[in-house]
Structure formats: C-alpha cells, structure tokens
Amino acid sequence: MKCSDFLQELTNYLDGVLDEPTKVELENHLSWCHNCYVVCDTTKKTIEIYRDSQLYELPEDLRTRLRSAIMNKCQQHKRRGPESV
C-alpha cells in the first residue's frame, strides 16, 4: 500500500467499515510509515475533539423559549390552516 492509497482508505478506516484484508494492509502500512501514522492519529483526534467539544450547546433557558415559540407558531398555523406557511 502506498501513502496515496492509505489516504483513499482513511475515512473508511476511521469509520470502521474497511474489509479485513484492506484493514490489515493499511495497519501494516501505518506500522512503518510514520507520516501516515501521524496523519491518521491526528485526524482521529480532530474528529474526537470536535465531537466532544460541546460547541454550540443550546442553553436550557433559550431552549425553553424556542420550544414555546415553536409551539405557539404551530398553534397559529393550525388555526389559520395549511396556507399560512
């Protein structure tokens, strides 16, 4: 496996959907190619950092306000009929 082949398979590898022979080949490549190992490791960390970051969490007070606004609008829509949206 060449470095360009590794890159082609990186997303499938990180998503755990690689077939076993390709996975073995890729992991063999990672065992001796330091650059690809670093790219793989830091890409994985990138995903984990974003996934765990709780960026843009909806604060509870805003959440309540939004839900109430949504349900009010839905009620209005119901009263006015289907032409109102």
Place this chain on the structure above:
Amino acid sequence: MGAIQNKLEGPVTDELTLVQAAKRGDDSAFEELVRRYDRNVFRIAQHITQNREDAEDVVQEAFLKAYSNLAKFQEQSKFYTWLVRIAVNEALMKLRRKKPERTVSLDEDIKTEDDSLPREIADWSPNPEQQYTQAELREILSKTIQGLPPGFRTVFVLRDVEGLSTEETAAALELSVPAVKSRLLRARLQLRERLGRFFQKRDNGDKRESGDGDL
C-alpha cells in the same frame, strides 16, 4: 488505533409512534419530537450559519416547516433525517441571504482532489486540547471550522459531530454516498491541518504560545 465511535443522542425506538400521533393532531407528541431533536438542530444550524441568532431562527423555521408538512412526510425514512434535511436547507438559505455575492450551495468549492492533501505532518502534543482553557478551545474550534466551505462543514457536522451514518447524511443532503465520503475526507483533513497550528508539538517546550494569532 481503531474506528471512531459515534455519539448517538436520544432513543429512536418510538419516534414513529410520536410522528403518527402528531399527524393525527396530537401537539404534545410533536412537542416531544421538538424536545428530542432541538439541540441537534441548533448545533447543525449554528455550525452551518456560524451565527447564533440565525441558528435560533433556523430551529424555529425548521420545526414549523416540519409541523406544517407532516402530512407529506413518508414514513419510509427516519423523521430525524427528514428534519435535518429541512434544517440544512433553511440554514443554507440564511447563508445565501447574508452572502448574496457568493453562491452558497452544497456543490461549491469542489476543487481538485489535491487541495486537502496533508502538507503539514508534524505530530501533536499528547492531549493537545488540554493546553487551552475551555473558552480558548471553543474559540479555536469555532474559528477553524468557520474556515471550511459550507458544503464541507455541513457534511462534517452531520457525520462526525451528530453521528449520522454516511447513508443518512447522503439522504439528508441529497448527495450520493461517494460524494459524502469525498467531502468528509477533505473536511477532516483540512480541519486536521488547521488545528495542527495550535496543537503541534513544539521543540522549545513552550506549547502555550504555539498557535496564537494564526486564526
């Protein structure tokens, strides 16, 4: 090094029951669907619009559209995937209105395959996020993802932040599975490269000064 575990939020077992009750006019069932998915829709909307007020609008508009079009919802797909599609469209419309000089679509910024190839290979410090305070880290992550084209960050947020499958992401964005995979790879690699400015190992031992001012 193994596969990434997806974050799944909320049970999906009786989603269909709620949808069917809401279709029959039970607003408390619809409110339960709002409760179940409002956080996800808000996160997706803010990732795409990069603006909190716009994200609030998108949440309201997306749920109202879902409510008013519920009768048209075919129960072959998940309600959540359908809702995400509505929310993404609303969020992209917001962006288009704000940036009329640029066409904002999921198809933009598709350049050559080489534009995301790793140029910077240096390894990161162990636990790089711990070099920064929570507030600094949020700022870094937020500014970094802002730099991606909307089509890339949309795929990234649905797949990697919200944990939708590749097929669900493709359905929600009306893209092919190969198109989702290609954008996801490039989004991941671009984010990795940009975050590297902040998280790289430094030889001088002073990690805190490493990435400052690069945003």
